[in-house]
Amino acid sequence: MPAVGPRHGPSLSLTGGCRYKSGSSALQFYQNRQMELYAAKPTQRLTLRQLVFYGRSMSEERLLKSANYVRTELPVRIAHRLKDLQALPYIVVMQEGVSKVYELYWIAFEKFRRYPQIDTLEDNEAFCVFLRSIVNDHAVVIPSLSLGLSLSSPYLQPDQLDSFVRRMLISRISRRVLAEHHLALSDSYMGRDKRSNSDGDGHVGIIYTGLNVKKSVDKCAMLLRENFRQFEGMTQTELDHMVWPEIIVDGHVETQFSYIREHLEYIIFELLKNSVQATVRLHGKVQEMPSIRVTIVAGEDDIGVRISDQGGGLMSPDIKSPSDLFSFSHLRNPSRMDDQRLGTLRSVSEDPKGVKATVEEQIARWEQERRVLSTTVQDQESEASVGPYPRLGIGLPMCNIYATYFGGSIELVSLDGWGTDVYLRLPKLGTNLEGIEV
Numbered sequence: 479m480p481a482v483g484p485r486h487g488p489s490l491s492l493t494g495g496c497r498y499k500s501g502s503s504a505l506q507f508y509q510n511r512q513m514e515l516y517a518a519k520p521t522q523r524l525t526l527r528q529l530v531f532y533g534r535s536m537s538e539e540r541l542l543k544s545a546n547y548v549r550t551e552l553p554v555r556i557a558h559r560l561k562d563l564q565a566l567p568y569i570v571v572m573q574e575g576v577s578k579v580y581e582l583y584w585i586a587f588e589k590f591r592r593y594p595q596i597d598t599l600e601d602n603e604a605f606c607v608f609l610r611s612i613v614n615d616h617a618v619v620i621p622s623l624s625l626g627l628s629l630s631s632p633y634l635q636p637d638q639l640d641s642f643v644r645r646m647l648i649s650r651i652s653r654r655v656l657a658e659h660h661l662a663l664s665d666s667y668m669g670r671d672k673r674s675n676s677d678g679d680g681h682v683g684i685i686y687t688g689l690n691v692k693k694s695v696d697k698c699a700m701l702l703r704e705n706f707r708q709f710e711g712m713t714q715t716e717l718d719h720m721v722w723p724e725i726i727v728d729g730h731v732e733t734q735f736s737y738i739r740e741h742l743e744y745i746i747f748e749l750l751k752n753s754v755q756a757t758v759r760l761h762g763k764v765q766e767m768p769s770i771r772v773t774i775v776a777g778e779d780d781i782g783v784r785i786s787d788q789g790g791g792l793m794s795p796d797i798k799s800p801s802d803l804f805s806f807s808h809l810r811n812p813s814r815m816d817d818q819r820l821g822t823l824r825s826v827s828e829d830p831k832g833v834k835a836t837v838e839e840q841i842a843r844w845e846q847e848r849r850v851l852s853t854t855v856q857d858q859e860s861e862a863s864v865g866p867y868p869r870l871g872i873g874l875p876m877c878n879i880y881a882t883y884f885g886g887s888i889e890l891v892s893l894d895g896w897g898t899d900v901y902l903r904l905p906k907l908g909t910n911l912e913g914i915e916v
Contacts, residue, residue, distance in 0.1 A: 514561070517561040519554045526884060526910075533682040541667050542598075542601075545601075549605065552657070555914070575624070576627065586615070617833065620835060625827050628806055628814040636805060658683075660683075666683070689734060691734070720758055721766075723758065725772060727772045744880060746902075755789075772784070777906065781905075789897050793894045882913055884910045885910035885911075887902075888901070
């Protein structure tokens, strides 16, 4: 039987140091016992409809109730993941990235567990400051987990590794949704709402109640076209001679539903980006580029989006099934152990800005890189045809996490030698509970 992770989490050593080390074995035992008590509690999962209904008619009493729900629910969800981490083989917990996340979770758990009840609007304002600091501190969780679990691939069976990654990332997204939704409700109630209703979509917290799917597709296509020179892994020659493929949107183009716009647009953006890159690479020398077709279908219970391209398909000698592209196991997806990818994940995980997995974040990175490139002479890296924004390898896995969070799905169908069809399905009624696994 493999050795399991440390039972006394706060004393975990990181890269030769102990940034969060308790002073005695008795205290370590007490802290771990507290974590186990929280981990024994069930999570209070919510639906989109509940989040919208509760936030629609906000009052001081309801806002304070929301704050205390977040205050008491998040340590329970963190405790479940700490318990999950402690069950891993010790060599996995001590991997670079995993140990960092373990420490961050322990610190956050202790802070939430000790946070006092919120009774006034002033208390809530202080809690919002605290909540934002936790959200910002945990921006490094996604790249750190991706790095650590890619390095851990040799020590875990593929199914075990992918199941663990899914639980960790779904829980991570769920906590961010609860935190950011409460922050948005607080901003709205206090007159600080920065989210625009000018596009007619309307929103309650972070949920857009009239989210127009075609508008989101058009927005993502526009952002990609404006920033195509920053695409990952494209050579300078490809960029200089690039013909932009037309993106055609058809089907039920007036479709609207309630959903988290950040999640939908991240999925669409990543899928369109992959389709554009594949199409350009395969047909880069032709004057008439094959189009990419996005078909929107509003079913009785679900919203469906199909993205079809003629980019040659997804399969390669290393990939046996399209779904392996979601995997963090090097046995299913050998690119997980690629040195350049690991190096990029390492660099991003050391950056306090981390990765929040949003379209706005990626565009901001591209704009920053464009400013740097515009003020410097093209360096040897560009001459060597290395893209300005190396691949992190988390785009498709995060699309899958976002899609399944409220019970949706993504299916990749590869017609090798021709192209790829991607089928995205999202629940329409908002009655599905969060897909958190205990």
